[in-house]
Amino acid sequence: MGEHHPAGSPEEARALAERVASAMYTRDRASQALGMHIVRIGAGHAELSMRVRADMLNGHLTCHGGFIFSLADSAFAFACNSYNLVTVASGCTIEFVAPARENDLLVAVAQERSVSGRTGVYDIEVTNQDGAAIAFFRGKSYRIKGHVIDGADKAA
Amino acid sequence: MGEHHPAGSPEEARALAERVASAMYTRDRASQALGMHIVRIGAGHAELSMRVRADMLNGHLTCHGGFIFSLADSAFAFACNSYNLVTVASGCTIEFVAPARENDLLVAVAQERSVSGRTGVYDIEVTNQDGAAIAFFRGKSYRIKGHVIDGADKAA
Amino acid sequence: MGEHHPAGSPEEARALAERVASAMYTRDRASQALGMHIVRIGAGHAELSMRVRADMLNGHLTCHGGFIFSLADSAFAFACNSYNLVTVASGCTIEFVAPARENDLLVAVAQERSVSGRTGVYDIEVTNQDGAAIAFFRGKSYRIKGHVIDGADKAA
Amino acid sequence: MGEHHPAGSPEEARALAERVASAMYTRDRASQALGMHIVRIGAGHAELSMRVRADMLNGHLTCHGGFIFSLADSAFAFACNSYNLVTVASGCTIEFVAPARENDLLVAVAQERSVSGRTGVYDIEVTNQDGAAIAFFRGKSYRIKGHVIDGADKAA
Numbered sequence: 001m002g003e004h005h006p007a008g009s010p011e012e013a014r015a016l017a018e019r020v021a022s023a024m025y026t027r028d029r030a031s032q033a034l035g036m037h038i039v040r041i042g043a044g045h046a047e048l049s050m051r052v053r054a055d056m057l058n059g060h061l062t063c064h065g066g067f068i069f070s071l072a073d074s075a076f077a078f079a080c081n082s083y084n085l086v087t088v089a090s091g092c093t094i095e096f097v098a099p100a101r102e103n104d105l106l107v108a109v110a111q112e113r114s115v116s117g118r119t120g121v122y123d124i125e126v127t128n129q130d131g132a133a134i135a136f137f138r139g140k141s142y143r144i145k146g147h148v149i150d151g152a153d154k155a156a
Numbered sequence: 157m158g159e160h161h162p163a164g165s166p167e168e169a170r171a172l173a174e175r176v177a178s179a180m181y182t183r184d185r186a187s188q189a190l191g192m193h194i195v196r197i198g199a200g201h202a203e204l205s206m207r208v209r210a211d212m213l214n215g216h217l218t219c220h221g222g223f224i225f226s227l228a229d230s231a232f233a234f235a236c237n238s239y240n241l242v243t244v245a246s247g248c249t250i251e252f253v254a255p256a257r258e259n260d261l262l263v264a265v266a267q268e269r270s271v272s273g274r275t276g277v278y279d280i281e282v283t284n285q286d287g288a289a290i291a292f293f294r295g296k297s298y299r300i301k302g303h304v305i306d307g308a309d310k311a312a
Numbered sequence: 313m314g315e316h317h318p319a320g321s322p323e324e325a326r327a328l329a330e331r332v333a334s335a336m337y338t339r340d341r342a343s344q345a346l347g348m349h350i351v352r353i354g355a356g357h358a359e360l361s362m363r364v365r366a367d368m369l370n371g372h373l374t375c376h377g378g379f380i381f382s383l384a385d386s387a388f389a390f391a392c393n394s395y396n397l398v399t400v401a402s403g404c405t406i407e408f409v410a411p412a413r414e415n416d417l418l419v420a421v422a423q424e425r426s427v428s429g430r431t432g433v434y435d436i437e438v439t440n441q442d443g444a445a446i447a448f449f450r451g452k453s454y455r456i457k458g459h460v461i462d463g464a465d466k467a468a
Numbered sequence: 469m470g471e472h473h474p475a476g477s478p479e480e481a482r483a484l485a486e487r488v489a490s491a492m493y494t495r496d497r498a499s500q501a502l503g504m505h506i507v508r509i510g511a512g513h514a515e516l517s518m519r520v521r522a523d524m525l526n527g528h529l530t531c532h533g534g535f536i537f538s539l540a541d542s543a544f545a546f547a548c549n550s551y552n553l554v555t556v557a558s559g560c561t562i563e564f565v566a567p568a569r570e571n572d573l574l575v576a577v578a579q580e581r582s583v584s585g586r587t588g589v590y591d592i593e594v595t596n597q598d599g600a601a602i603a604f605f606r607g608k609s610y611r612i613k614g615h616v617i618d619g620a621d622k623a624a
Contacts (some may be wrong), residue, residue, distance in 0.1 A: 027215035053274065058233070059183035059304075065229045065245055067186065069223025077214070089221055090431065091251040091403060091452055095589050095608060097582045112234075113593075114565045114601045119402065119454075121563050121604050123591075125581075133582045136589050138606055139450075140403055140563060142431075148215075149480045230382060244371045246587065247559060247608055251433050251452060253426045270409045270445045271436075275558065275610075277407050277448050279435075281425075289426045292433050293451055296559055296608075298587075339527035342535065368529040370545070371495035371616075377541045379555055382534025389526070399530065431526055462526075 013043040017082035021046065023149045024078060031074045034067065044112030044122075046078035054105045062099035063106075066089040069094055071108045072124040072137035078112035079122055080141040081148050082156070087120070090142040096135050098128075108137075118143040169199040173238035178201065179305045180234060187230045190223065194234070198266030200278075202234035206281070209262045218255035219262075225250055227264045229243035229278040235266035235278055236297040237304050246298040252291050254284075261285040264293075274299040325355040329394035335461045336390060343386045348381065350390070356424030356434075358390035364416045373412035375418075381406055383420045384436040384449035391434055392424035392453040393460050401433070402454040408447050410440075417441040422451075430455040455457065479510040485550035486623045489514065491617045492546060502535065506546070511579030512590075514546035518574045530567035531574075537562055539576045540592040540605035547578035548609040549616050553612055555588070558610040564603050566596075573597040574603075584613040 006025040021041040026033060031048075034056075039047035050071045058064040073092065101107055109126040124137040164247040177197040182188060185297075187204075195203035206227045214220040229248065238245040256262055266280040333353040337343060343360075346368075351359035362383045369374040384406065390397040412418055422436040436449040489509040493499060499516075502524075507515035518539045526532040540562065548555040578592040592605040595612055 016246060024175075024215040027217075028213075028220070029211045030220035034222075055185045055189045057184075058186050058230075059180040060242075061183075061246070064184070064226060065187035065248070066222055066226025069225040069229070069248075073221045073225070074214075080291050086216075088216070089252055091249070092221070092225075093247070093249040093405065093606065095247040095606070097283045097587070097589060099583050113604060116565055119565070121565060136581060136606070138561065138563070138604070222370070229435060249450065249561065252449070253428055253433060256329070269448060271410055275409070277409060292450070294405065295409070336527040339529075340525075340532070342526050342532035344521045346534075367497045367501045369496075370498050370542075371492040372554075372556070373495075376496070376498035376538060377560070378502075378534055378538025381537040381541070381560075382532060385533045386526075398528075400528070401564055403561070403563040404533070404537075405559070407559040408557055460508045464609070 003038060016084055017041045017043050020081055020084050020148045021078045024081060030070070034070055035124045036071060036074055036088065039107065040079060041082065043082050044079055046082065046110045047107060048075045048078065049105060049107045052102055052106065053099050054102055062101060062103070063098060066099060068096070068106065068126055068135050068138070072126050072135060073139070075108035075110035075124050076122050076139040079112060079121055080139070084086055084147050084149060085143050086146040086148055087143045089139055089142045091140045092137060094135055094137045097133050100128060100134050106134060172196070173197045173199050174238055176237055176240050176304045177234045178305045180237060181222060184230070186226070190226055192230055193229060195263065197238065200235055201239065201240050202231045202266045204231045204234065205261060206294055208256050208258055212256055213258060218257060219260070221252060224256060224282055224291050225260065225293070227262055228282050228291060228296070230239055231264035231266035231280050232278050232293065232295040234295065235268060236295070240303050240305060241299050242302040242304055243297045243299045247292060247296045250293045253254060253289050256284060256290050258289055262290060314413060328396055329353045329355050331446055332393055332396050332460045333390045336393060340386070342382070346382055348383060348386055351393065351419065353390060354446060355394050358387045358394065359416060359419060360390065360418045361389045364412050364414055364418065364456070366393055366414055369414060374413060376445070377408060378409070379448070380418065380438055380447050384416055384438050384447060387420035387422035387436050388434050388449065388451040391424060392432055392451070394459060396459050397455050398458040399453045399455045400462055403452045406447055406449045409445050411445050413430060418446060442450045473549060484552055485509045485511050488549055488552050489546045489614045496542070498538070502538055503544055504539060507575065507600060509546060509550065511550050512547055514543045514550065514578045515575060516543045516546065517573060517575045520568050520574065521571055522570055525570060530569060531572070533564060536564070536568060536574065536594055536603050537605070539574055540594050541602060541607070543576035543578035543592050543606065544590050544607040547580060548588055548607070552616050553611050554614040554616055555609045555611045557607055559608045560605060562603055562605045565601050568602050591619060
């Protein structure tokens, strides 16, 4: 897995992850439009928050599963791109364990579980402001060619 | 599975499914805000369309997976509630097989595969305007208490 | 997807798939030991049968989910290797919808849904002798280097 | 979640889990025939081992995915039945991240992530004798009627 840790110390790895996340967020109109915010970023790790808005509710007056998925999926993307190697989602599973409601502040915590070759497995847990579990998401990542931000490896 | 077909003929089942879908769509601000439209509805079946907007793009300039998931998830919801028995998603898997781009017109086709007791399995395929497969979604449904619309069974 | 159909006509593709399956089965002690039999093979398609034995039962006296998974997984392997390009499973989901019991004759039907680049999506449905659905399996495949059988492309 | 902890102290919960696991294992011909052994049991937790035998190899000479699944699935079953409330698998996902080979000693560690009402989410990680990750399994459980062993709650 050496190729995922090109730049020295844990501090450098975290600094690189933060610069990559910042660049991704700037380009990511979807995550911005949904009101997501970056809470914390590290190598193979990301935490994002999102408040449930009225326009995110479905006919049952609970948050449409797609927005919970989106939050988890964005956290997954930030975590699996944190080494500055362009990585995409190849598949995901989500288990919904409790509904989210209007004004709930959701947090998605993404953590790398395994990386081998081009593929990785990440777990993302979504909780609400009370710490109650809302959803468990698991993402399979696939690394393609390219870097998220140019020159970052050298700069780091 | 008789309980899922309370009201006579295939035509009545389809008419009930259409009334339920219409009521769900009216209440579902999320699906409306995302620009989803109902293409076709039947018993255990739903087809929805959505055009990929600029604010749905991620940093790779492809449609954020969360919106593709949302479209599939809404089609799933319309299909599994089509018998007018309130049903929620308990878990979903999605495999992304090709990216969607700005202005693509996506269609999600949801079809029931199995229903036994309170749980069901639905397959949803998302394609673009060229008929190319974008994603395969599988939803597990769980029926809870209540009807989506009142009096519909009698009216049907 | 042309690379998956290297050898001419549908008949040739089916003949190649059958030779590959035959070679795989000969080497596959696990599928043999579980009493699996090949029912039908084609390009991107496989059907396998397996009878539920007493030593496949769990503490609930129903077939241990692992054996149902194994049957589906073998059908998946035969289908995704049917082009004579070595392909492995990267991930799978299975939904169990009804129990299987001792002496049930299970059949798994695997069908390709999508192939793009090195990855593919296959659906496998497991039914019993009454045609009742037992499980829905979805497999994600990943093609690696090499051929299952040597010289087959030329021979075909 | 009080209903899942009917019997007092952590020690009593663990003792109950052990008695339930012992009874399940005795009845479970499948897990026995596959050479699985119980390593550790607790409330919502189970660890099982299994050595990869020659008759578990597929045509690639690696362990057939079905046996890896079986090991994880059994650990899942022992963990989700550990409260002596009969619980079955409703769906599972598995990601294979590295192959297992003949004579490898695999260990599956199952841990409860969430229980709400009748349904639960469990994560099972399978590693080999070197601690390398082989597979990540996620199980969705569904509690039905009945107890695994009679009189256990009182005895505890």
